[in-house]
Amino acid sequence: MPTVRPRKVLAVARRDLRQELKGRQGLVLPLVILALLLPASLIPPPASAINRLRTNKTTVSGDVPDAVAALPTTEVVQHHGALVFERTLDPDKLLVHGRLIPRDIRAALDGPTPVVPVKELDSGYLFPGRSLLFALISASTLTGAVSASVGGERSHRTLVVLLAAALSRAEIVVGKWLAWGLLGAISGLMAAGVAIWVGHVDAGSWLIPLPTVPLATVAVGLWLVRRAGDVVAGTTISLRVLPALLAGTAIVAWFLGKDNALFGAIVPLGGALIASGDTWSAQPMAVWLSAGVNLATAVVCVTQTARDLEEIPARAPARRPTALAAVIGALAAFVWWIPLLLPLLWREAGNPTLTAQLPLAAGVLAGSLGLLLFTIVRAGRAPEPRSVLGHPRLGARTALAALLAGAVLVLADPVVGAWSLGATDTLTGFAAERLHNGLRPVLPGLGVGLLALVADELLFRGWLAKAAGPVRAGMVYVAVKAPLDPIGGAFAAIVLGTVGHRFGFVASIGARLVWWLGVPLIGGLML
Amino acid sequence: MSEQNARTLRALVLLTLTAARRLLREGMVLRSLVFPGLIVLGTLTVTVTLIAVLQPARWIAVTAETPPAIIAALEAADLQVATTDSPRAAVQSNGYSTATDGRTVWMSLSSATGLEVEEIVRTQADAPWIPRPTHRRPNVTSGEQNGRTISRVLGLLFVMYGTVFGLGGVARDRDDGTLEAELALPIPRWVGGLARWIASTAILSLFYGLCVLMIAAVVGVAEAGATARHGAAACGGGVAVGLAVAGTAGLKQGFSGPFATAVTGVSALAALGGATGTGWLPIASLFGGGSGWASVGMAILFGSGAAALYGARTGRS
Numbered sequence: 001m002p003t004v005r006p007r008k009v010l011a012v013a014r015r016d017l018r019q020e021l022k023g024r025q026g027l028v029l030p031l032v033i034l035a036l037l038l039p040a041s042l043i044p045p046p047a048s049a050i051n052r053l054r055t056n057k058t059t060v061s062g063d064v065p066d067a068v069a070a071l072p073t074t075e076v077v078q079h080h081g082a083l084v085f086e087r088t089l090d091p092d093k094l095l096v097h098g099r100l101i102p103r104d105i106r107a108a109l110d111g112p113t114p115v116v117p118v119k120e121l122d123s124g125y126l127f128p129g130r131s132l133l134f135a136l137i138s139a140s141t142l143t144g145a146v147s148a149s150v151g152g153e154r155s156h157r158t159l160v161v162l163l164a165a166a167l168s169r170a171e172i173v174v175g176k177w178l179a180w181g182l183l184g185a186i187s188g189l190m191a192a193g194v195a196i197w198v199g200h201v202d203a204g205s206w207l208i209p210l211p212t213v214p215l216a217t218v219a220v221g222l223w224l225v226r227r228a229g230d231v232v233a234g235t236t237i238s239l240r241v242l243p244a245l246l247a248g249t250a251i252v253a254w255f256l257g258k259d260n261a262l263f264g265a266i267v268p269l270g271g272a273l274i275a276s277g278d279t280w281s282a283q284p285m286a287v288w289l290s291a292g293v294n295l296a297t298a299v300v301c302v303t304q305t306a307r308d309l310e311e312i313p314a315r316a317p318a319r320r321p322t323a324l325a326a327v328i329g330a331l332a333a334f335v336w337w338i339p340l341l342l343p344l345l346w347r348e349a350g351n352p353t354l355t356a357q358l359p360l361a362a363g364v365l366a367g368s369l370g371l372l373l374f375t376i377v378r379a380g381r382a383p384e385p386r387s388v389l390g391h392p393r394l395g396a397r398t399a400l401a402a403l404l405a406g407a408v409l410v411l412a413d414p415v416v417g418a419w420s421l422g423a424t425d426t427l428t429g430f431a432a433e434r435l436h437n438g439l440r441p442v443l444p445g446l447g448v449g450l451l452a453l454v455a456d457e458l459l460f461r462g463w464l465a466k467a468a469g470p471v472r473a474g475m476v477y478v479a480v481k482a483p484l485d486p487i488g489g490a491f492a493a494i495v496l497g498t499v500g501h502r503f504g505f506v507a508s509i510g511a512r513l514v515w516w517l518g519v520p521l522i523g524g525l526m527l
Numbered sequence: 528m529s530e531q532n533a534r535t536l537r538a539l540v541l542l543t544l545t546a547a548r549r550l551l552r553e554g555m556v557l558r559s560l561v562f563p564g565l566i567v568l569g570t571l572t573v574t575v576t577l578i579a580v581l582q583p584a585r586w587i588a589v590t591a592e593t594p595p596a597i598i599a600a601l602e603a604a605d606l607q608v609a610t611t612d613s614p615r616a617a618v619q620s621n622g623y624s625t626a627t628d629g630r631t632v633w634m635s636l637s638s639a640t641g642l643e644v645e646e647i648v649r650t651q652a653d654a655p656w657i658p659r660p661t662h663r664r665p666n667v668t669s670g671e672q673n674g675r676t677i678s679r680v681l682g683l684l685f686v687m688y689g690t691v692f693g694l695g696g697v698a699r700d701r702d703d704g705t706l707e708a709e710l711a712l713p714i715p716r717w718v719g720g721l722a723r724w725i726a727s728t729a730i731l732s733l734f735y736g737l738c739v740l741m742i743a744a745v746v747g748v749a750e751a752g753a754t755a756r757h758g759a760a761a762c763g764g765g766v767a768v769g770l771a772v773a774g775t776a777g778l779k780q781g782f783s784g785p786f787a788t789a790v791t792g793v794s795a796l797a798a799l800g801g802a803t804g805t806g807w808l809p810i811a812s813l814f815g816g817g818s819g820w821a822s823v824g825m826a827i828l829f830g831s832g833a834a835a836l837y838g839a840r841t842g843r844s
Binding site for chain 2: 231
């Protein structure tokens with residue numbers, strides 16, 4: 001059980017706050033919090049905006065009945081109104097084309113006794129009110145402080161001093177959590193107090209979960225950045241994860257709480273966020289539960305952060321070749337398959353027009369650039385970027401090898417390329433056809449085609465073959481580029497892998513080029 | 528070119544490469560750059576796949592008294608019917624968007640099938656007027672509009688990253704001693720600022736550009752080139768704001784205050800663009816209009832200005 005002495009905790013909290021809030025620069029954060037929270041408290045409810053929406057005019061065209069044209073909420077236009085009226089003579093009917101018929105227009109059409117009464121009902125779902133903003137803003141403005149809290153100590157080399165001092169890890173983490181969590185909680189409560197004072201919201205049980213939102217958010221934030229080496233790393237994590245987490249859990253909590261608030265209340269972060277929006281005030285159990293869940297989340301995160309807090313964060317060991325090949329294969333599959341294959345799913349989801357209109361060239365371009373980025377990043381991360389691909393071997397033997405390998409691929413193409421797994425006119429058939437364009441030389445456009453083959457060779461015969469071995473790189477190539485044409489893919493992987501391994505990636509690019517240009521050339525000659 | 532200029536240029540190139548490699552080597556930074564595209568495209572893929580596989584049915588509540596002719600017409604319109612005792616309760620609390628007993632139609636305010644049901648019921652009742660619901664099936668044009676909106680929102684996240692790179696990069700280097708070593712080099716002090724700006728902007732633009740291309744491939748992006756240029760300009764603007772706000776203060780004078788200022792400023796600029804349609808001001812132009820070239824030009828000016836400010840401040844420190 002870690003030791004947590006209140007005086008030490010307070011000392012850490014005071015130090016953190018003093019460090020961030022000292023001097024003129026230190027005034028900035030409170031001023032920003034004030035500038036964001038005060039308008040949320042003081043600006044009156046946007047009744048005028050709601051009224052404006054309610055009195056928005058509906059454009060109507062065609063055979064508009066006089067009763068409708070006379071309405072103050074309609075505007076008669078010559079063509080293409082939001083509602084188009086059409087009078088048919090046999091039978092004598094009035095057809096109303098449109099997506100939504102406003103109540104007043106419906107009433108004007110129906111007259112005093114409607115033939116078919118239509119009851120528009122509120123679904124009864126409760127939506128969070130403005131007090132949700134107090135919790136959200138007070139939690140969001142602390143991103144910078146939380147990010148700098150651990151990463152900053154590391155890059156500042158002060159974490160080692162704290163850890164070496166007579167302080168336990170738990171005291172350090174709890175101190176940091178209390179410093180920023182309480183700042184957020186107090187800011188949120190003050191904003192709520194101002195809003196209650198000016199009469200824009202009524203005091204209620206929503207005040208209970210409100211302070212737990214910044215408290216839990218800061219705890220989760222500290223846990224997220226516990227291994228960050230500096231503020232840049234810390235901030236990029238909290239900046240991308242915390243808003244997504246707050247929004248995502250809030251949406252989940254609201255959906256779960258639509259039928260039973262208790263289900264929504266058990267969602268960490270989101271449950272209390274929705275409860276602080278005065279959504280479930282009629283159900284005190286849900287309000288208390290959401291606050292309790294948030295505090296429990298905070299305790300778990302603080303405990304885990306204290307457990308993992310080290311001066312130098314443990315680095316993941318270097319990946320073994322098979323693991324490296326698997327990870328790169330999974331990422332490459334995502335980068336290549338999504339732009340090429342996702343357009344096909346629109347047809348399956350009921351929108352064949354969109355599938356037909358999305359050009360294949362855009363998919364090949366995006367996928368190829370994505371694969372090329374793998375090599376660029378790898379070179380950027382390597383101590384010696386030029387060593388990533390190996391030194392290119394240029395000369396007559398390389399050119400001859402490229403020519404021969406390309407010729408083999410061209411000659412074998414009609415035989416090995418005919419064994420696709422996808423049946424015609426099925427999803428797998430269409431998928432195989434699209435993937436075929438990435439593997440075979442039939443590519444849309446010279447620039448895109450060249451980019452695709454260079455990206456392939458730099459990755460699969462270049463650095464991945466060097467880092468994970470040519471066999472693993474070849475297997476990844478077949479899995480990513482030709483999963484529905486394994487025979488053709490494996491044959492290409494063997495030929496290109498052999499020439500790439502023996503003569504370098506320049507030779508394999510040359511072989512791909514010969515293959516790419518040779519197949520249509522031979523086809524043209526035969527025709 | 529004089530020897531001093533050549534040395535300055537060489538230093539700029541080397542410092543830019545070093546700054547870029549430092550960003551790429553940081554696993555957390557790299558994951559952050561990949562994360563937005565991964566989340567957007569992953570979510571889209573899962574959603575479309577689920578719709579394609581499950582083909583969710585549209586359910587309508589009917590009562591035991593609903594005439595069979597209406598039920599047959601509903602089923603012919605690909606609507607699934609379920610019998611209920613209380614059509615009002617079915618809509619209000621049981622999750623149905625529309626219900627009918629054959630004489631009355633109950634529908635929720637956001638019902639997409641309400642007009643379809645009303646059309647069937649009115650036709651059967653021989654009512655004097657009948658709604659004809661028009662459906663707007665997404666095509667490549669509406670997809671392109673949505674794609675551009677997604678790209679713009681993603682761009683805002685990259686701008687935030689730019690602010691962090693500009694602001695946090697200087698603060699970090701100051702605190703770990705790297706900045707001191709850099710300032711000892713016999714080169715003008717603005718070179719370090721400009722190198723940071725170029726490296727951060729280039730990396731952010733590269734990853735943002737790839738995101739736009741990916742989205743363009745799967746749903747389409749209206750004016751994809753202009754959207755990418757506005758995004759690149761916005762990234763440059765974000766880095767410049769970060770550099771300008773950070774100065775050389777480092778963590779000794781706090782990070783959260785300047786960070787909150789920068790993020791608020793960036794959000795305000797984006798809101799300005801959305802409200803006024805400004806096409807030349809980086810960050811604002813992300814939600815504005817235009818070809819994006821003017822915005823790129825302004826971003827270069829902003830970057831140069833931020834580097835000059837950085838040089839002047841380090842000269843004083």
